[in-house]
Amino acid sequence: MAEMPNAGCNDxxxxxxxxxxxxxxxxxxxxxxxxxxxxxxxxxxxGESGSGKTTLLQMLSAQLVPTSGRVSYRMRDGVLxxxxxxxxxxxxxxxxxxxxxxxxxPAQGLRMAVSAGANVGERLMAVGWNHxxxxxxxxxxxxxxxxxxxxxxxxxxxxxxxxxxxxxxIARNLVxxxxxxxxxxxxxxxxxxxxxxxxxxMRSLVGELGLAAIVVTHDLAVARLLxxxxxxxxxxxxxxxxxxxxxxxxxxxxxxxxxxxxILPP
Amino acid sequence: MYVAVKGGERAIENAHRLLAHERRGDRDVPxxxxxxxxxxxxxxxxxxxxxxxxxxxxLAALAIKxxxxxxxxxxxxxxxxxxxxxxxxxxxxxxxxxxxVRRRVSSTFKDIPxxxxxxxxxxxxxxLLDPQLANGFVPDEPAxxxxxxxxxxxxxxxxxxxxxxxPSPQQEGAPVGDLTREPLSFPADRDLRLQNLARxxxxxxxxxxxxxxxxxxxxHPFAGEIRFGEVEVEFFAxxxxxxxxxxxxxxxxxxxxxxxxxxxxxxxxxxxxxGLAFGQSERxxxxxxxxxxxxxARELGEEALAPAQDEEFVMxxxxxxxxxxxxxxxxxxxxxxxxxxLGLLRKLRTEFAERANDAGPLQEAAE
Amino acid sequence: MTTPAYxxxxxxxxxxxxxxxxxxxxxxxxGYQVPFASREMxxxxxxxxxxxxxxxxxxxxxDRLKVIDQGSDDTxxxxxxxxxxxxxxxxxxxxxxxxxTVIQTRHRIPEAPLHAGQVLVYQVPIPEPLRFxxxxxxxxxxxxxxxxxxxxxxxxxxDIARFGHIATSYAYPVKVNARYVMDPSPTPKFDNPKMDNCxxxxxxxxxxxxxxxxxxxxxxxxxxxxxxxxxxxxxxxxPCALCGAEDAYxxxxxxxxxxxxxxxxxxxxxxxxxxxxxxxxxxxxAPHKDRAHG
Numbered sequence: 001m002a003e004m005p006n007a008g009c010n011d012x013x014x015x016x017x018x019x020x021x022x023x024x025x026x027x028x029x030x031x032x033x034x035x036x037x038x039x040x041x042x043x044x045x046x047g048e049s050g051s052g053k054t055t056l057l058q059m060l061s062a063q064l065v066p067t068s069g070r071v072s073y074r075m076r077d078g079v080l081x082x083x084x085x086x087x088x089x090x091x092x093x094x095x096x097x098x099x100x101x102x103x104x105x106p107a108q109g110l111r112m113a114v115s116a117g118a119n120v121g122e123r124l125m126a127v128g129w130n131h132x133x134x135x136x137x138x139x140x141x142x143x144x145x146x147x148x149x150x151x152x153x154x155x156x157x158x159x160x161x162x163x164x165x166x167x168x169x170i171a172r173n174l175v176x177x178x179x180x181x182x183x184x185x186x187x188x189x190x191x192x193x194x195x196x197x198x199x200x201x202m203r204s205l206v207g208e209l210g211l212a213a214i215v216v217t218h219d220l221a222v223a224r225l226l227x228x229x230x231x232x233x234x235x236x237x238x239x240x241x242x243x244x245x246x247x248x249x250x251x252x253x254x255x256x257x258x259x260x261x262x263i264l265p266p
Numbered sequence: 267m268y269v270a271v272k273g274g275e276r277a278i279e280n281a282h283r284l285l286a287h288e289r290r291g292d293r294d295v296p297x298x299x300x301x302x303x304x305x306x307x308x309x310x311x312x313x314x315x316x317x318x319x320x321x322x323x324x325l326a327a328l329a330i331k332x333x334x335x336x337x338x339x340x341x342x343x344x345x346x347x348x349x350x351x352x353x354x355x356x357x358x359x360x361x362x363x364x365x366x367v368r369r370r371v372s373s374t375f376k377d378i379p380x381x382x383x384x385x386x387x388x389x390x391x392x393x394l395l396d397p398q399l400a401n402g403f404v405p406d407e408p409a410x411x412x413x414x415x416x417x418x419x420x421x422x423x424x425x426x427x428x429x430x431x432x433p434s435p436q437q438e439g440a441p442v443g444d445l446t447r448e449p450l451s452f453p454a455d456r457d458l459r460l461q462n463l464a465r466x467x468x469x470x471x472x473x474x475x476x477x478x479x480x481x482x483x484x485x486h487p488f489a490g491e492i493r494f495g496e497v498e499v500e501f502f503a504x505x506x507x508x509x510x511x512x513x514x515x516x517x518x519x520x521x522x523x524x525x526x527x528x529x530x531x532x533x534x535x536x537x538x539x540x541g542l543a544f545g546q547s548e549r550x551x552x553x554x555x556x557x558x559x560x561x562x563a564r565e566l567g568e569e570a571l572a573p574a575q576d577e578e579f580v581m582x583x584x585x586x587x588x589x590x591x592x593x594x595x596x597x598x599x600x601x602x603x604x605x606x607x608l609g610l611l612r613k614l615r616t617e618f619a620e621r622a623n624d625a626g627p628l629q630e631a632a633e
Numbered sequence: 634m635t636t637p638a639y640x641x642x643x644x645x646x647x648x649x650x651x652x653x654x655x656x657x658x659x660x661x662x663x664g665y666q667v668p669f670a671s672r673e674m675x676x677x678x679x680x681x682x683x684x685x686x687x688x689x690x691x692x693x694x695x696d697r698l699k700v701i702d703q704g705s706d707d708t709x710x711x712x713x714x715x716x717x718x719x720x721x722x723x724x725x726x727x728x729x730x731x732x733x734t735v736i737q738t739r740h741r742i743p744e745a746p747l748h749a750g751q752v753l754v755y756q757v758p759i760p761e762p763l764r765f766x767x768x769x770x771x772x773x774x775x776x777x778x779x780x781x782x783x784x785x786x787x788x789x790x791x792d793i794a795r796f797g798h799i800a801t802s803y804a805y806p807v808k809v810n811a812r813y814v815m816d817p818s819p820t821p822k823f824d825n826p827k828m829d830n831c832x833x834x835x836x837x838x839x840x841x842x843x844x845x846x847x848x849x850x851x852x853x854x855x856x857x858x859x860x861x862x863x864x865x866x867x868x869x870x871x872p873c874a875l876c877g878a879e880d881a882y883x884x885x886x887x888x889x890x891x892x893x894x895x896x897x898x899x900x901x902x903x904x905x906x907x908x909x910x911x912x913x914x915x916x917x918x919a920p921h922k923d924r925a926h927g
Contacts, residue, residue, distance in 0.1 A: 608804040
């Protein structure tokens with residue numbers, strides 16, 4: 001069970017979604033989603049495929065323009081900005097420094113043909129680190145932190161297993177100490193035992209670094225382990241939301257009950 | 267004892283003289299004339315004019331002769347010449363609907379107003395080498411008929427009357443880009459894309475078009491119409507206040523009818539691909555139309571995953587003059603850069619050998 | 634059939650004006666690639682059309698033109714280009730680096746230091762330093778606009794991880810005026826330091842790729858590296874066999890079937906000048922009497 005973040009340290013919301021909707025012609029992928037995310041808080045967006053959760057994640061991370069509604073983010077200087085009003089330069093800069101994005105398929109979030117060390121070091125180099133030895137050291141210590149054998153620092157992720165690639169992707173995202181990490185089915189496609197280890201790692205990192213995160217998943221176990229709050233989506237709408245333990249222990253909506261009851265016992 | 271090589275200039279002069287000699291060939295054999303090239307190798311001339319972007323049969327024939335039959339070399343000659351010509355302005359758009367049709371076929375309808383006119387075509391010939399053509403062959407007089415008085419409307423206009431095909435985009439007065447005057451940048455609008463395709467290498471477009479048919483960005487093409495014939499070229503003269511005819515040119519036009527598409531607000535209709543070239547150039551115009559349609563993927567909301575749909579890829583590599591220049595430039599001396607690479611390689615090999623030496627004795631001990 | 638009368642230096646005045654506008658813009662933004670509408674020239678794309686267009690746009694009747702390729706005035710393409718300008722512009726040509734007012738070059742910077750008032754025109758095949766890391770023009774344009782050069786450093790990092798050194802020996806990327814990363818054209822990295830704080834104007838023309846860029850005189854040009862793996866010039870093991878120069882870039886000449894080699898200055902004007910002044914290397918006989926020019 002994830003612990004509540006230290007409520008006293010920062011009361012201002014980090015991310016706020018207001019009335020987010022996305023239509024594709026006659027198809028409504030996402031309808032009227034609103035919520036607020038605080039620093040250090042992990043929110044899980046749970047639903048089956050077609051629920052609209054991925055569309056929502058894309059809008060929240062400014063990769064998709066909403067048909068209506070707004071996403072606001074509090075920048076490092078404390079100012080709350082409408083994501084769609086940001087210039088491209090600002091958006092790209094956010095993506096490289098203040099945000100992380102963990103793809104379901106690690107190959108999409110890594111440079112597969114480039115060494116692990118370079119993958120982790122890239123963001124550092126992008127913000128001006130200019131000492132090979134120090135970049136390598138930083139990369140090496142992050143590899144250790146995500147439990148990758150540092151002897152493999154010069155290997156390309158092409159030679160890594162699925163679980164290792166995902167851990168490398170996480171390291172690559174966390175190296176600039178972002179405040180908000182988006183995760184899209186971060187354990188999807190991995191063996192069950194590998195998933196468990198990865199989730200443990202993610203939970204401890206998120207706790208240590210005080211990260212806020214929005215995790216999209218169809219897997220309630222992932223939500224239970226990682227998140228403080230959960231939003232259940234069906235047919236593009238949020239049908240239930242609340243503290244993770246409360247929603248999962250005592251679901252109100254029939255659909256949520258269905259999801260909860262279909263988790264296989266461990 | 268080494269003496270630095272000199273005499274590069276004389277070598278070049280001698281090489282060019284040798285080239286001119288080879289070009290003329292056996293002096294006892296009659297020299298090929300420009301009339302012969304233009305008249306009897308007309309399709310080569312058509313291609314050189316299209317890709318050279320200059321309508322002048324005599325100049326194109328000269329280029330082919332000077333290039334010893336290498337069509338891309340001939341195209342280069344024409345382009346280089348074109349670059350020296352003063353630009354007087356732009357003509358009125360040609361009206362292919364008013365074409366004096368010599369060939370006109372449509373695969374979308376069995377019969378159409380104006381009829382299916384086969385014209386001079388290789389289609390349906392049996393590809394058997396004909397030794398009769400080797401010399402002195404006099405062909406029969408062709409069949410004649412009265413010029414049809416019925417109008418020959420474009421098939422796409424017929425479909426368009428019922429709204430079955432998307433209308434040709436109308437942008438009265440909008441400035442047309444000119445890729446010979448402005449540097450190309452991406453994403454590019456359709457006017458620049460079509461200009462790029464019009465002068466593109468026929469083989470490249472053929473391969474790209476073919477790839478769409480084989481599934482790399484399939485767009486379900488039908489040949490709505492292919493027409494070949496003469497069109498008037500007119501130029502708006504300021505002083506007299508109307509368009510003055512300059513003459514007629516032969517062009518081939520291909521309109522492909524492609525995969526239909528609609529949206530929430532618009533009823534579905536067929537989409538278009540367009541091809542246009544000088545002379546009788548069917549392969550070129552058909553390929554061009556296929557690639558034009560493929561490149562419209564973005565604006566038609568289609569996923570653009572195939573090479574023929576990749577605007578930057580297609581347009582950056584379609585110009586054979588640029589392509590051959592860069593490929594063939596590898597013949598130029600590169601020994602200075604090669605020297606740098608040699609130096610680096612030797613250094614790395616030395617270091618590799620040193621490391622192997624250091625590792626050597628330890629390895630033996632381990633074993 | 635009418636043959637056209639060519640304008641001075643082949644290009645018409647309007648085209649020259651267009652190119653000069655691009656050049657001025659390039660000078661105003663050092664290291665930034667300015668797109669221009671490259672014309673078809675009478676030599677193929679890839680064979681120096683960009684350099685030729687730049688030279689044609691700036692050449693005046695009183696200029697003295699030097700053209701070199703691989704450092705030599707006598708290589709085939711240098712001769713061809715020099716003859717082109719002699720024919721279409723009637724300008725004086727020279728092999729002397731110090732006497733020239735405009736120097737068009739492929740793949741080398743002359744050894745003799747340049748002075749104020751000279752223009753060095755480089756022939757560039759691929760202007761984009763990021764091209765081999767990112768083939769899309771739309772993406773590299775954005776990277777330059779946002780000064781996103783992380784990918785370039787990734788490449789350098791990889792080289793060091795794999796080879797222990799930065800494995801670029803020519804066309805070594807530089808940062809110009811602390812802002813734009815630029816490809817200096819395929820000159821050996823040996824020549825990079827000459828670009829920094831150079832008294833002459835340096836212009837770069839890429840005809841096929843349709844870009845012009847520039848380094849104004851006395852601009853800071855720094856080769857990319859890491860603090861702990863600083864840029865080093867490549868040094869040869871021996872001096873020039875003809876003139877004894879120890880600080881020049883050398884060509885390797887294979888002299889017999891057994892693989893014997895000797896090393897000779899790539900810059901022919903520099904080497905001949907040194908020999909004329911009495912310097913000798915191991916292998917030299919009398920200095921060459923005929924100096925090649927168009």
